[in-house]
Amino acid sequence: xxxxxxxxxxxxxLTPDLAAADxxxxxxxxxxxxxxxxxxxxxxxxQTKWEVAVGGLGQVLGAYExxxxxxxxxxxxxxxxxxxxxxxxxxxxxxxxxxxxxSTPPPNAGNWTPMAQTLLAAAEExxxxxxxxxKHVILVTxxxxxxxPYDPNTxxxxxxAVAKLDAAGVTTWIVGFGAEVDAAALNQMAVVAGTQKPNxxxxxxxxxxxxxxxxxxxxxxxxxxxLTAISSTIVADELCDGIDNDCDGQIDEAxxxxxxxxxxxxxxxxxxxxxxGCTAPAPAAETCDGDDNDCDGEVDEEDSPLCGGRDVCNGxxxxxxxxxxxxxxxxxxxxxxxxxxxxxAMFFALGLFxxxxxxx
Numbered sequence: 001x002x003x004x005x006x007x008x009x010x011x012x013x014l015t016p017d018l019a020a021a022d023x024x025x026x027x028x029x030x031x032x033x034x035x036x037x038x039x040x041x042x043x044x045x046x047q048t049k050w051e052v053a054v055g056g057l058g059q060v061l062g063a064y065e066x067x068x069x070x071x072x073x074x075x076x077x078x079x080x081x082x083x084x085x086x087x088x089x090x091x092x093x094x095x096x097x098x099x100x101x102x103s104t105p106p107p108n109a110g111n112w113t114p115m116a117q118t119l120l121a122a123a124e125e126x127x128x129x130x131x132x133x134x135k136h137v138i139l140v141t142x143x144x145x146x147x148x149p150y151d152p153n154t155x156x157x158x159x160x161a162v163a164k165l166d167a168a169g170v171t172t173w174i175v176g177f178g179a180e181v182d183a184a185a186l187n188q189m190a191v192v193a194g195t196q197k198p199n200x201x202x203x204x205x206x207x208x209x210x211x212x213x214x215x216x217x218x219x220x221x222x223x224x225x226x227l228t229a230i231s232s233t234i235v236a237d238e239l240c241d242g243i244d245n246d247c248d249g250q251i252d253e254a255x256x257x258x259x260x261x262x263x264x265x266x267x268x269x270x271x272x273x274x275x276x277g278c279t280a281p282a283p284a285a286e287t288c289d290g291d292d293n294d295c296d297g298e299v300d301e302e303d304s305p306l307c308g309g310r311d312v313c314n315g316x317x318x319x320x321x322x323x324x325x326x327x328x329x330x331x332x333x334x335x336x337x338x339x340x341x342x343x344x345a346m347f348f349a350l351g352l353f354x355x356x357x358x359x360x
Contacts, residue, residue, distance in 0.1 A: 025132040026236075026247040028131035028136065029068055030071045030073055033057070033102070033140050036106060036143055041108060044220065047220075052219070053177065053223065058098075062095055066248060068247075072086075072102070073087060080110055081148065084117075086125060112146050116160070119162060134236075136230075139174050141175070143181060144182040144185065155185055158185055162193045163192050172189070172193040174186050174195065175223070175226050175230075176215065176217070177223065181207050183206055183207045183216070184204070186212070186214040188202065190214040238255060240255050240273060240275055242272060255269070255270035259279075259280060260280050263280055266281075288306040289316050
């Protein structure tokens with residue numbers, strides 16, 4: 001599970017430019033699948049590698065066949081070391097056709113691995129090159145570049161084939177299936193394709209190394225995770241532009257983005273190619289309640305007329321204002337000039353004192 005998760009994270013950070021077209025132009029992906037004899041003589045658990053590969057491919061096609069145009073090439077063809085050729089032309093909703101073409105497994109012996117020759121054929125395949133959207137090859141192989149008799153000088157021919165695909169505007173994705181792959185060659189192919197994983201070791205020769213540049217998979221779950229990561233990367237993301245970017249028959253569906261203002265956070269939702277208003281709380285008139293109602297960063301600011309009459313806002317409550325020393329000495333209120341209670345009491349006491357003195 002950890003490896004599957006790392007495969008998904010790695011694909012998200014890969015480099016090809018997958019900008020959406022102005023109209024619905026789905027990505028086109030040619031699956032180039034190894035049909036050498038080792039795919040049936042080798043096994044993973046109780047299944048042959050061929051059965052695992054076909055099952056995993058079918059699972060991923062079920063999720064993405066309406067989002068991208070998938071086609072199929074297998075190699076060798078017709079047998080031994082003949083370069084692979086087209087089995088199923090790329091199209092939407094192509095799962096059934098592709099699985100039908102894979103219904104016959106390779107023979108137990110005699111089929112070799114003309115990987116580079118098949119990639120060169122893919123670089124000239126009209127049904128791939130005619131795509132209006134982005135163009136991709138997804139290579140799945142369990143072996144080395146190998147024909148009988150083996151010529152070691154051909155080991156890295158796959159890098160030249162990937163370079164030709166790149167020159168034709170085709171992005172190549174490399175999936176090594178099982179422990180018998182040529183990690184050195186596949187690493188170099190991924191680097192030339194520009195689909196290498198971040199911080200990978202292009203000089204690695206070990207399929208079990210944790211930092212290979214290509215997608216190394218060793219079981220059904222890892223294969224599905226790798227193909228899912230690649231497929232989700234090549235499919236165009238839906239944008240808020242009134243266009244069906246991901247070619248799923250819907251426009252601007254379920255698009256939201258975070259937003260905020262001085263009052264807090266909210267969400268904007270896309271509709272008819274434009275972002276709607278932010279749902280963050282709207283500013284309101286400041287009141288004496290201990291809150292920043294107008295969202296200006298200040299609470300119950302003193303220069304705002306928050307309370308009626310001569311009351312002042314204190315601690316979120318309107319309270320009577322305190323009297324100043326000048327008002328006490330004047331013996332009156334600020335607005336009327338009438339004696340206040342303390343002054344009247346003082347005058348009354350002074351009158352009693354004068355009367356008492358006179359009676360003496």
